[in-house]
Amino acid sequence: xxxxxxxxxxxxxxxxxxxxxxxxxxxxxxxxxxxxxxxxxxxxxxxxxxxxxxxxxxxxxxxxxxxxxxxxxxxxxxxxxxxxxxxxxxxxxxxxxxxxxxxxxxxxxxxxxx
Amino acid sequence: xxxxxxxxxxxxxxxxxxxxxxxxxxxxxxxxxxxxxxxxxxxxxxxxxxxxxxxxxxxxxxxxxxxxxxxxxxxxxxxxxxxxxxxxxxxxxxxxxxxxxxxxxxxxxxxxxx
Numbered sequence: 489x490x491x492x493x494x495x496x497x498x499x500x501x502x503x504x505x506x507x508x509x510x511x512x513x514x515x516x517x518x519x520x521x522x523x524x525x526x527x528x529x530x531x532x533x534x535x536x537x538x539x540x541x542x543x544x545x546x547x548x549x550x551x552x553x554x555x556x557x558x559x560x561x562x563x564x565x566x567x568x569x570x571x572x573x574x575x576x577x578x579x580x581x582x583x584x585x586x587x588x589x590x591x592x593x594x595x596x597x598x599x600x601x602x
Numbered sequence: 603x604x605x606x607x608x609x610x611x612x613x614x615x616x617x618x619x620x621x622x623x624x625x626x627x628x629x630x631x632x633x634x635x636x637x638x639x640x641x642x643x644x645x646x647x648x649x650x651x652x653x654x655x656x657x658x659x660x661x662x663x664x665x666x667x668x669x670x671x672x673x674x675x676x677x678x679x680x681x682x683x684x685x686x687x688x689x690x691x692x693x694x695x696x697x698x699x700x701x702x703x704x705x706x707x708x709x710x711x712x713x714x715x716x
Contacts, residue, residue: 521703530606530692530706531646546703578645587653588634589696591704593646 491515492594494579500600507566509597511579519582520562521591522546522554524575531578537562569601604629606695608707615683616715623678623710625667625693635676636694636704637667646692652676663687685716 491514501507511520519538523531523546533546535554543554551573553565566573579594609624627633634653638646650661657669667678676693693707 528611528708530608530708531694531704532706533703536703588651590636590648590651592648593638595645 492579492581492592494577494594494597496597497595498598500602501569502602503570504568507569507599507601509564509577509579509599511562511564511594513560513562513581515581515583516559517581517583518559519589520556521580521582522552522562522564523578523580523593524548524573525578525596526575534564534577566599569599571601573599574601575599604695604697604705606693606705606707608691608693608710610710611708612711612713614713614715617685618682619714621678621680621683621687621712623691623693623712625676625678625707627674627676627693627695627705629674629695629697631697634696635667635669636696637661637665637676637678638692638694640690640692640709642689649678649691683712683714685714688712688714 493512495510521536522534525531532548534552537543537556555563577597580591582589582591606627636651637649639649640646649665650659652659652669660666665680667676669676691710694704696704
């Protein structure tokens with residue numbers, strides 16, 4: 489399972505509060521990603537990181553920020569949670585193999601914003 | 603912009619029926635192609651991938667997919683489904699110049715009746 493853990497696994501919060509989700513990996517992968525999964529949309533990329541302190545935006549980055557101060561941890565912060573951010577959030581790493589890179593996913597965090 | 607389309611949103615089959623799930627993408631260059639499966643309540647797992655070479659790719663659990671470049675398609679097939687194949691299936695594409703970012707289709711929910 490590529491050694492990826494996410495915490496918390498479930499969270500209920502209120503509109504306007506900040507929320508931080510953590511992704512932790514144990515295999516020293518350089519690339520890490522945050523996606524959100526919503527019915528009818530598949531997975532959409534929020535932010536990604538290509539190294540410590542190196543991050544970039546994905547297609548749905550508004551309202552989210554990320555940080556990566558260590559190789560093993562990639563944090564996703566909702567600065568002021570809104571109901572539209574109720575979703576399941578998946579972290580992924582990219583593993584290099586012959587021919588190309590393959591992404592493997594963590595167990596997910598189900599976030600409910602009331 | 604890249605996009606991925608999965609035409610079947612919800613498929614219902616009886617056990618032992620054959621399966622084909624459609625996936626079409628729009629991207630003009632070299633692509634890497636993936637199928638992921640998500641069993642109820644679980645995270646995404648890689649079924650199979652195509653980087654180059656033989657366009658017929660075999661994956662886990664008896665699944666295969668065929669890359670047809672002229673049709674921009676990467677359809678998933680299984681000759682005989684089982685009840686345990688009930689899950690959501692996602693097609694994903696990465697353009698060769700796209701720094702690892704995956705674009706996902708909307709997903710297809712497969713329900714297999716025993």
